[in-house]
Amino acid sequence: MIRMLLRVLGHRYSGPMRRTLALMTTTAVVEGLSYALLVPVLRALLGDAPGDARPWLGAFGAAVAGYAVLRYLSDLSGFRVGTALLRGVYHRLGDHLARLPIGWYGPARVGEVSALAGQGVLQAMSVIAHLLAPFVSAAVTPLTVVGVILVLDWRLGLAALAAVPVVAAIQILTGRATAAEDARRAARDREATGRVVEYLRAQPVLRAGGRTAERFQLLDDALREVQRASRRSTLATLPGALGLTLTVQAAFTAVLVLGAHLALDGRVGAAELLAILVLTARCADPLLSLADLGGKLRAARGELARLDAVLRTEPLPQPAEPARPAGHAVEFESVAFRHGGRTVLDGLTLSVPEGQRLAVVGPSGAGKTTLLQLLARFHDVDAGAVRIGGADVRSIGTAELMARFAIVFQDVYLFDGTIEENVRLGRPDATGAEVRAAAAAARLDEVVERLPEGWSTRVGEGGARLSGGERQRVSIARALLKDAPIVLLDEVTSALDPVNEAAVHAGIERLMAGRTVVMVAHRMRTVRHADRIVFLDAGRIVEEGGHDELLRRGGRYADFWNLSLAPAAGGRGRE
Structure with missing residues (x-):
């Protein structure tokens, strides 16, 4: 002992x-x-x-x-x-x-x-x-x-x-x-x-x-x-x-x-x-x-x-001589990844040119979120390589790698501090004017105006005192304040009411402007304007292309799109 x-x-x-x-x-x-x-x-x-x-x-x-x-x-x-x-x-x-x-x-x-x-x-x-x-x-x-x-x-x-x-x-x-x-x-x-x-x-x-x-x-x-x-x-x-x-x-x-x-x-x-x-x-x-x-x-x-x-759990190995990416293009080359005894991604290859938007859709369990996690190096791949600006993420220092990402997930965690403190996590040295500008772009200022203590309102552990939509606005404001060149979005509007969804969607549009974007979404309206869409199933890409092109093919993506329209059509029929 x-x-x-x-x-x-x-x-x-x-x-x-x-x-x-x-x-x-x-x-x-x-x-x-x-x-x-x-x-x-x-x-x-x-x-x-x-x-x-x-x-x-x-x-x-x-x-x-x-x-x-x-x-x-x-x-x-x-x-x-x-x-x-x-x-x-x-x-x-x-x-x-x-x-x-x-x-x-x-x-x-x-x-x-x-x-x-x-x-x-x-x-x-x-x-x-x-x-x-x-x-x-x-x-x-x-x-x-x-x-x-x-x-x-x-x-x-x-x-x-x-x-x-x-x-x-x-x-x-x-x-x-x-x-x-x-x-x-x-x-x-x-x-x-x-x-x-x-x-x-x-x-x-x-x-x-x-x-x-x-x-x-x-x-x-x-x-x-x-x-x-x-x-x-x-x-x-x-x-x-x-x-x-x-x-x-x-x-x-x-x-x-x-x-x-x-x-x-x-x-x-x-x-x-x-x-x-x-x-x-x-x-x-x-x-x-x-x-x-x-x-x-x-x-x-x-x-x-x-x-x-x-x-004694081994951390991810750090490079002896960290590489510096040349730009913000994203590339997956023959990526294979296993987790929990099953193959999540199997020989996946795709690329996102700098400044373009890639949307990833597919059924649950297809490996969509894992794609984002490998890009941010939450895990290391079992085979193949994930690159940013031509550099393997495993050869980039952790601080340098994370500085290039603004990440907005569906489940937002906020620390038990004030709203302003949580926004400032994106860039602690930001000025007050920069914080307010990011909040306005994310339409968080509307939330702050409704709260009795304004920016000094404490959000509670995990953000428990705010609604899901309000927490998402804080998360987007934080990402906007960080001003990173690559944006990762994971199902950010899937559980929001129409009012919050509209506000969050507006903030997301501002966040994505001029940046390299990889987004995962179930609500199809958020992906139709992407430069390219890939349909993922069982860890493999089964379809890829633009929105209109994939609809003309009448394949898996078109089926998903039609299913997303069915509730709306049914609602109009009952009106």
Whole structure:
């Protein structure tokens, strides 16, 4: 576990951790050695001149005081290092997450990372502040005491030493026996948490279906599984705890019986025997605490393992000598991409000259959004190449690549700040006049005028205080302010009401003016004015051309177009 902890901390933060560990180990050794002074103290007290014990009592008191100082320093170091490393690990985790491909962040992954970055990191780093010192003391102090007993009497020392491998074996076997159960329990906890969120989100559906008094079966099942997993996890620890207790008691009994036998034969003095029994009894408490510490350490180890797995996830490789694109033309050359065990794009080739608009249409699951994601390098292709201005996106630095894109997706995420702060994310150094101009072009100024606090209105987490159309206007204003040469649009008007759709469409037209555009849309009216349209199905281009040309062919695109007109025609027939 210590190796994993050091790996998670990284080279920058492992140094203070090693020094703290060394101080804790020294403290535990000093504690064990201080007990050796009990031998001359008891020998003098039980001898003919009890007064001779005074200097030894002074030495024992000084040793205990020295141990107390070391214990204070080691505990203080543990708390300070734990706090510093907690901040350091958060920085390291944040820096690493910022380098991972955006495609890595699936819906389930976001929830997992959220839990890990919250309670997970705190629990993992609590090892340093709260568990490491007691664990080192419980492991090192008894070993030091056994060494002292070996020096006093090798026979009694061997009797005490015999318990060491048994205790170690019990701890190892208990850890192995409970690891699987702990993992299952953690999985059940995560599933139950997801079901709770699902239950809360499903309230409108459940109430609309008249199921307000009905229990949510999926949630009940998940909670029952958590209960079963918790019971199995607890039962898995019982043999280890019982075995540890029996081993410690058996070792003490063995030392007591053997010591009594040696004392009756005159081969060991009463003072030495009494001191050895005190030392042996002193070993029992830290050894017995290993059962409780082991459970806490295993729980923290599970979080460490999950944190380690995230930190060991390879980010997209960065070029040693970044290339600079010559222009803003877009090209896909024989691109193949697999995700989730299926082929999403298969040998796709297309190009978009600089300043032109490409519209991508097709059925759900055809790979349309993936096309945009590969262009922005959310993922790397499995075969072929994606180029911008003649340069492979894999050879362009991340900052340089992202500076060339203005991206507007259907699902807009806004940070819990003001409207102006969210717009300024497009270009933080923009002037107030530039922000207002971008907002006016996106017709966001109409929204701002309706809000009581205007530009200072806080949008809530994810933009929850704004409607979908209002969030889209913020997103378009942000993209306009960025003023990037390539625009990527993904279903930006598919779920908007007519008023917001008209406003967003006007903003999109301003955003696309004079730029290279790749757009994905279901609403066909947004693609008819594109310079070229490609129809994508099963990861392949089955048709391409202009709007009028594709209609004359009467193929898949024409079928889509006619279907999009059918609702409107039906509506006119009913009027």
